[in-house]
Amino acid sequence: GAGVSQSPRYKVAKRGQDVALRCDPISGHVSLFWYQQALGQGPEFLTYFQNEAQLDKSGLPSDRFFAERPEGSVSTLKIQRTQQEDSAVYLCASTLSGGLVSGYTFGSGTRLTVV
Amino acid sequence: QQQVKQSPQSLIVQKGGISIINCAYENTAFDYFPWYQQFPGKGPALLIAIRPDVSEKKEGRFTISFNKSAKQFSLHIMDSQPGDSATYFCAASKETSGSRLTFGEGTQLTVNP
Numbered sequence: 001g002a003g004v005s006q007s008p009r010y011k012v013a014k015r016g017q018d019v020a021l022r023c024d025p026i027s028g029h030v031s032l033f034w035y036q037q038a039l040g041q042g043p044e045f046l047t048y049f050q051n052e053a054q055l056d057k058s059g060l061p062s063d064r065f066f067a068e069r070p071e072g073s074v075s076t077l078k079i080q081r082t083q084q085e086d087s088a089v090y091l092c093a094s095t096l097s098g099g100l101v102s103g104y105t106f107g108s109g110t111r112l113t114v115v
Numbered sequence: 116q117q118q119v120k121q122s123p124q125s126l127i128v129q130k131g132g133i134s135i136i137n138c139a140y141e142n143t144a145f146d147y148f149p150w151y152q153q154f155p156g157k158g159p160a161l162l163i164a165i166r167p168d169v170s171e172k173k174e175g176r177f178t179i180s181f182n183k184s185a186k187q188f189s190l191h192i193m194d195s196q197p198g199d200s201a202t203y204f205c206a207a208s209k210e211t212s213g214s215r216l217t218f219g220e221g222t223q224l225t226v227n228p
Binding site for chain 2: 004033040041042043044045048056059091093103104106107108109
């Protein structure tokens with residue numbers, strides 16, 4: 001596709017519910033990143049994939065957060081037993097090679113609200 | 116620990132004026148400093164970026180000034196337009212494969228007509 005596509009755009013979850021957020025990167029982009037953006041804050045790094053390999057997951061805030069990219073293209077961020085503090089916009093970004101020369105291309109994000 | 120500090124939090128300028136946003140970083144290993152522009156409901160989009168081997172980079176109305184010794188960099192928007200109204204984020208990274216970006220807190224810019 002022309003850009004990074006994320007779905008759903010909005011998700012309301014009851015506290016304790018599991019959610020799955022999807023990211024379709026730009027075709028051919030090797031690297032994929034997930035960021036969490038709380039209201040009024042800058043994005044914070046969650047995890048990074050190069051193809052199907054998850055090379056850095058040091059930003060995941062707890063073991064309730066899990067990400068996968070099994071075929072090296074589409075990625076899913078899963079949050080188990082959601083808590084109110086998980087409410088945020090979850091941004092996905094991809095790059096052609098993993099380096100920053102060309103910059104990230106971000107999707108429009110999924111806004112998660114936990115009630 | 117906030118590794119990139121950004122100010123001001125919000126900024127209002129008149130059309131045609133100069134908008135200035137400042138950032139300071141702590142990690143001397145950072146070697147890539149981009150600025151991102153974000154409109155409501157959209158993801159951040161790369162605006163301009165600089166590496167520490169130059170002190171200034173200009174692209175159209177946007178200029179980054181970089182002070183390596185002070186560990187500070189700033190974005191200047193010349194001839195600000197209402198369409199520039201958005202949230203601006205500075206960021207920093209060490210440019211290796213898979214390098215994460217560390218973002219500032221953001222500046223909400225409003226340009227009045």
